[in-house]
Amino acid sequence: MRQLFCLFLLILLAYGGSQLHRRKAKPSWLDGLFATGFIFCLIGYLLGPAGTGLITPTMRDELLPFVIFSLGWVGFLVGMQADLGLLNQVPRRYIGFTLGESGLTILAVSVTLALVFRTLGTSGPSLLLLSLVAGACAGGSSQALPALVTGERGNKETLLLRVATGLDDCPAMILVLVLSAYAGEGGHAFPLWTGMLWFGVTLALGLGFGLLFYLLLRPRAKFGETMAICLGVTILSSGAAAYLHLAVPGLAFIVGFFLANAPIVRKETFYNFLTAAERPVVLFMFLMAGAHLHFGSLWWLVPLIAYVGVRCAVKVSAGTLLARQLARDTDTSEKIGWGLIGPGPLSVAIALDYFCVQRAASAELLLWTVTAGALLGDLLVPFALRQLHIATAETI
Secondary structure: OHHHHHHHHHHHHHHHHHHHOOOOOOOOHHHHHHHOOHHHHHHHHHHOOOOOOOOOHHHHHHOHHHHHHHHHHHHHHHHHOOOHHHHOOOOHHHHHHHHHHHHHHHHHHHHHHHHHHHHOOOOOHHHHHHHHHHHHHHHOOOOHHHHOOOOOOOHHHHHHHHHHHHHOHHHHHHHHHHHHHHEOHHHOEOOHHHHHHHHHHHHHHHHHHHHHHHHHOOOOOOHHHHHHHHHHHHHHHHHHHHHOOOOHHHHHHHHHHHHHOOOOOOHHHHHHHHHHHHHHHHHHHHHHHHHHOOOOOHHHHHHHHHHHHHHHHHHHHHHHHHHHHHHHHHOOOHHHHHHHOOOOHHHHHHHHHHHHOOOOOOHHHHHHHHHHHHHHHHHOHHHHHHHHOOOOOOOO
């Protein structure tokens, strides 16, 4: 009990310190440490078995239900971004831009890390699964950069960045859903028809929990009632996914998609509240990811460097190439790809799910690569802002 009290006291102090810190007009590297969650991963690493040992393996197991909920909550909010009514108002070429840059990133990172992981001794179906999951982790982007965009850039470019960072998680989520259906506990591969069966089970569960949400939600439900139903359905879907060793963020993504298209009163206000409530949950997830980190050997730096380097290079290059196609009628800057290099919390959620829930082979290496890579990518945000020539606002 004393250990748990000390743990949550440290979480409270770290969260309070990060809230007191405010981003300056010109962001520094220190701003990235406080604003992106790095300090929570660092605290988790120092408190975990690799550090002081305050968070023991037993405590990690006891906190696993909260970790599973945090994974589901992140996937749930990603699904909420797929509001079909809003997407119909967005130019189709913007959606094509998003799918293009996300798909190119997933492909490039998967191929590169497959070669690296093979050099480190991984082979067979585990190699294919590990590299594809790493690619899925790299596909998404953080929404932090669009949130910092001001009037210095055109409204069309701001909209394009918001669409891209809001939707490029979706291809990664679809890939994760398919991979979790074809890989059982421990990462062993299922035959074709068995994988199709489990994929159907995943879709059926998502539809079932979505239908449950529709049945429980009254047309004029109050804000508190809607929030309670959201939490309950997210907890149920996350628990069901963990029990069946399906992707927790993936199943919650389907439920979030239902909520995004549900007839909710003041939906935008409700979504903004959920987004604000996401930060403590994400910081807890970062803390537990840090507590699970273990640096195996110096060779583990190779996939980390490859992951960060290839992901950033492809995001920037894909943004440049696709922006040239859009520039004919939107005057889009070729530097817009720099607005996509910040990795979002979904990347860590996928890796942590792969480690804690799927318990697949080489999951520890993947968690190290993706978590450390996400943190390094976030620290590049100030440089990206300078490349975009945009001013920053105070961190929310």
